[in-house]
Amino acid sequence: MIILDQENRLFTLHTANTTYQIKADRYNVLLHTYYGPRLDNCDLSGLIQSGDRSFSPNPSEAGSSRNYSLDVVPQEYSTCGVGDFRLPSIELELPNGSHTADLRYTGYRLRPGKYSLPELPAFYGIQGEAETLVISLEDAAAQVSVELYYGVFEVFDLITRAVRVINRGEETVRLCWCASLCLDFLRSDMDMITFNGHHLMERCLDRGQLRSGIQSVGSVRGASSHQHNPFVMLCDHDADEDSGVCYGAMLLYSGNFEAAVECGQYESSRLIMGIHPYHFCWTLAPGEAFTAPEAAMICSDNGFGQMSRQYHQAIRGHLLRDPYGGRRKPVLVNNWEATYFDFTADKLVSIAREAAALGIELFVMDDGWFGSRNDDNSGLGDWQVNREKLPGGLEALVPRIKALRMKFGIWMEPEMVNEDSNLYRTHPDWVLHVPGRLPARGRGQLVLDFSRKDVRDYIYEQMRAVLDSADIAYIKWDMNRSLTDVWSAALPAQRQGEVYHRYVLGVYDLLERLHRDYPDILIEGCCGGGGRFDGGMLYYTPQIWCSDDTDAIDRLRIQYGTSFCYPVCTMGAHVSVVPNEQNGRVTPLKARGITAMSGAFGYEMDLGKCTAAEKEEIRCQVETYKARYELLHCGDYYRLSSPFQDSAYTAWEQVSPDRRETLVNVVLGCTHAAPPFRTLRLKGLNPALQYRIDGTGPLHSGEILMQAGYPLPQILGDYASFQFHLEAIE
Ligand code: DGJ
Numbered sequence: 001m002i003i004l005d006q007e008n009r010l011f012t013l014h015t016a017n018t019t020y021q022i023k024a025d026r027y028n029v030l031l032h033t034y035y036g037p038r039l040d041n042c043d044l045s046g047l048i049q050s051g052d053r054s055f056s057p058n059p060s061e062a063g064s065s066r067n068y069s070l071d072v073v074p075q076e077y078s079t080c081g082v083g084d085f086r087l088p089s090i091e092l093e094l095p096n097g098s099h100t101a102d103l104r105y106t107g108y109r110l111r112p113g114k115y116s117l118p119e120l121p122a123f124y125g126i127q128g129e130a131e132t133l134v135i136s137l138e139d140a141a142a143q144v145s146v147e148l149y150y151g152v153f154e155v156f157d158l159i160t161r162a163v164r165v166i167n168r169g170e171e172t173v174r175l176c177w178c179a180s181l182c183l184d185f186l187r188s189d190m191d192m193i194t195f196n197g198h199h200l201m202e203r204c205l206d207r208g209q210l211r212s213g214i215q216s217v218g219s220v221r222g223a224s225s226h227q228h229n230p231f232v233m234l235c236d237h238d239a240d241e242d243s244g245v246c247y248g249a250m251l252l253y254s255g256n257f258e259a260a261v262e263c264g265q266y267e268s269s270r271l272i273m274g275i276h277p278y279h280f281c282w283t284l285a286p287g288e289a290f291t292a293p294e295a296a297m298i299c300s301d302n303g304f305g306q307m308s309r310q311y312h313q314a315i316r317g318h319l320l321r322d323p324y325g326g327r328r329k330p331v332l333v334n335n336w337e338a339t340y341f342d343f344t345a346d347k348l349v350s351i352a353r354e355a356a357a358l359g360i361e362l363f364v365m366d367d368g369w370f371g372s373r374n375d376d377n378s379g380l381g382d383w384q385v386n387r388e389k390l391p392g393g394l395e396a397l398v399p400r401i402k403a404l405r406m407k408f409g410i411w412m413e414p415e416m417v418n419e420d421s422n423l424y425r426t427h428p429d430w431v432l433h434v435p436g437r438l439p440a441r442g443r444g445q446l447v448l449d450f451s452r453k454d455v456r457d458y459i460y461e462q463m464r465a466v467l468d469s470a471d472i473a474y475i476k477w478d479m480n481r482s483l484t485d486v487w488s489a490a491l492p493a494q495r496q497g498e499v500y501h502r503y504v505l506g507v508y509d510l511l512e513r514l515h516r517d518y519p520d521i522l523i524e525g526c527c528g529g530g531g532r533f534d535g536g537m538l539y540y541t542p543q544i545w546c547s548d549d550t551d552a553i554d555r556l557r558i559q560y561g562t563s564f565c566y567p568v569c570t571m572g573a574h575v576s577v578v579p580n581e582q583n584g585r586v587t588p589l590k591a592r593g594i595t596a597m598s599g600a601f602g603y604e605m606d607l608g609k610c611t612a613a614e615k616e617e618i619r620c621q622v623e624t625y626k627a628r629y630e631l632l633h634c635g636d637y638y639r640l641s642s643p644f645q646d647s648a649y650t651a652w653e654q655v656s657p658d659r660r661e662t663l664v665n666v667v668l669g670c671t672h673a674a675p676p677f678r679t680l681r682l683k684g685l686n687p688a689l690q691y692r693i694d695g696t697g698p699l700h701s702g703e704i705l706m707q708a709g710y711p712l713p714q715i716l717g718d719y720a721s722f723q724f725h726l727e728a729i730e
Helices: 303-318 345-357 393-402 422-426 453-468 493-517 535-540 552-562 589-597 612-627 629-634 702-707
Strands: 002-005 010-014 018-024 030-037 090-093 104-112 131-139 144-153 158-167 173-185 190-198 201-209 213-219 231-236 246-251 257-263 269-275 282-284 289-300 332-334 362-365 407-412 474-477 522-525 543-545 571-575 600-603 636-639 649-655 661-668 690-693 696-701 721-729
Touching: 002 104, 010 131, 010 144, 018 289, 030 173, 030 289, 158 173, 158 282, 158 303, 173 246, 173 289, 190 213, 190 552, 201 552, 231 269, 231 303, 246 257, 246 269, 246 303, 246 535, 269 289, 282 289, 282 493, 289 303, 289 535, 303 636, 332 345, 345 362, 345 393, 362 474, 393 407, 407 453, 453 493, 493 522, 493 535, 522 535, 552 571, 552 589, 552 649, 552 661, 571 589, 589 600, 589 612, 589 661, 589 721, 612 629, 629 661, 690 702, 696 702
Parallel strands: 332 362, 332 600, 362 407, 407 474, 474 522, 522 543, 543 571, 571 600
Antiparallel strands: 002 010, 010 018, 018 030, 090 173, 104 131, 131 144, 144 158, 158 289, 173 269, 173 282, 190 201, 190 231, 213 257, 231 246, 246 289, 257 269, 636 649, 649 661, 661 721, 690 696, 690 721
16 A cells, blocks of 8 residues: 655555655655554654764755755665765766766656566556556756656565656766665664575575675676575564564566665665666667666565565566466476487487376477587577487477377577577677677677677577477576677667666567467576576566576575575476486485475486386376475465574475465485484464374374474485475364
8 A cells, every 4th residue: 555645745655564665855855764564654754863964965955954964864766976975876977977866856656556667577466456656756957857666565565666767858868877776774783685606506595794884796797697696685683584574675687786785874774776887888868768677675574484475475476477377387307417418309209208107297308409409519599400310300209299198398598609500600790799809608609699689580580480380388498608798789889888788678578579479388497507597587487497406405405595585386496316417416216306396396307217116206296296286386485494504404384375284395414323303393384273194193283383393203314305294174
């Protein structure tokens, strides 16, 4: 609910459990007065104290008063070079060469439903689900307007933000920095939590106290990256899964980003999030506008668990555009780890046949089916079937897969090209490269200039030819290197600072065309695993391959970190062989199954090589996943332990919305002789109900299961695991 107090120029955004408040003050400066647990009927601007602070300048409107400074007051969208020395939200280069921005309130618009953004991903919601507030600011001297967009989704405690900058003058201005979110706090006694890692180990949680100065994470790799995720949190020092105030901020963007927190001189702090300023400079000709990507905030005063569950629900219901809607998505088998590049049509069909017999429903043909692609040094860009490998092409292969009553999916890496390809030989100028320099290779490949429409059009036509040649139900859209040598032959020198962002817009454009022209195809995002796992991609690809590391124990960490923002249904997760291909670890099939089931589930192995007992276990896993799909994918997610803190076991739970059913998942660590006797305290149950475990045995009270716990079975051997289904009995 958005409440306007016109007389006091006060905007109060209420969600079910939180309040966010903004006020235009006497100098038309837009103040941020509060964000936190819900407070009704109040003007919180009284919390903002002022006083004379040396070296904090006073705006000229303040006259001789020294008690007001932009350097001290909490601002809704911070300015630049005119008195606030903390992190700016915007930096303009004006025609006279000045780098200043001074924004003052000019008005607002309010409307039902959620705003959308041109060419960019955004949460969606109709009237009754969301409301939109637009606050207008203006820099009178620069003749630039800034519109701050707010989307309020009451039930999920979700507040989205976006920013539009419009050049209303008659001269060109340049935008050097444009944050999507600025969030000022009158406190700095908080922890910052970020999700970091590398290829094969993404989104590991890191927590540390805020300290003086600026602390930040970000990416200048052209993708949101394996290294830092565009989701960060701030929280009370003692906040945990179930208690304390915490704030989440997620950027719906798949390219360079920065999330920075600055602790100010008077124990305040400011979070800024947006496109990374590295090599970003956008030219705005008279009348032109720039839209910064959306950011989405959730505050919880019941710890991280509640915040995550709110994000999960909001993302599932108002960000994903899943062709399956509420229907169950198929269990898949992917041939990558089974064959790598070395396969024939018969080999693929044999993997599919074994999988179909175990209840698997979608066969995905991974890399290596096109051009001269027999290893990773050639072929990218030539999206025609390699008929030596697959005689008869997809026209022959797909019906053989469909005859097994399976759907067919295909891998593509549209943004890339190998020098050893017909595409590169014909259009060497289509790659990102700086004239006079030889571009760096990554995985032996170069990056196509997706900022160019002609390049995208060509690739799209190639993709269409493939998609129209057979009945294709799924695409895995991969991206296997970071961007370097970012320069576009299609733009003049003064616009080269636009290429990184135009590249991302180009990726979104092609994905949107696919979504429009092939609405029934499920697209799984991938970037060498989880190098582009962000809310921007999720708008186009409702699931993303979580990591190239398929080891169940490493995955516990990766999926744990990912779960802080992103729901289980978005995390591509497969059972693979042991010893694991990435780290050589041997884990039981059961632990691999339980771990992957809390994800978009599948297998990544040649099931024909399994023993009869393993096949039977896999058949049961697939059956369990199908039977528990609703609970696994749409249940409320509870983290019961952290794989970063507790090596003895990792446990998590999915609870049905009515709290009558839950699935408890536990994977133990390395085995020890005479292990301690442990109990596991469950969460999210109804204390008044009695639950039966796996349909047999005695009843257990919800209250006891949550307060006292349930004894963990004692099993010998490394990485033993359990999955219990609890159902309330009337
Ligand atoms: C990286 C992906 O993450 C893998 O799953 C696989 O698709 C390879 N690329 C193929 O080159």
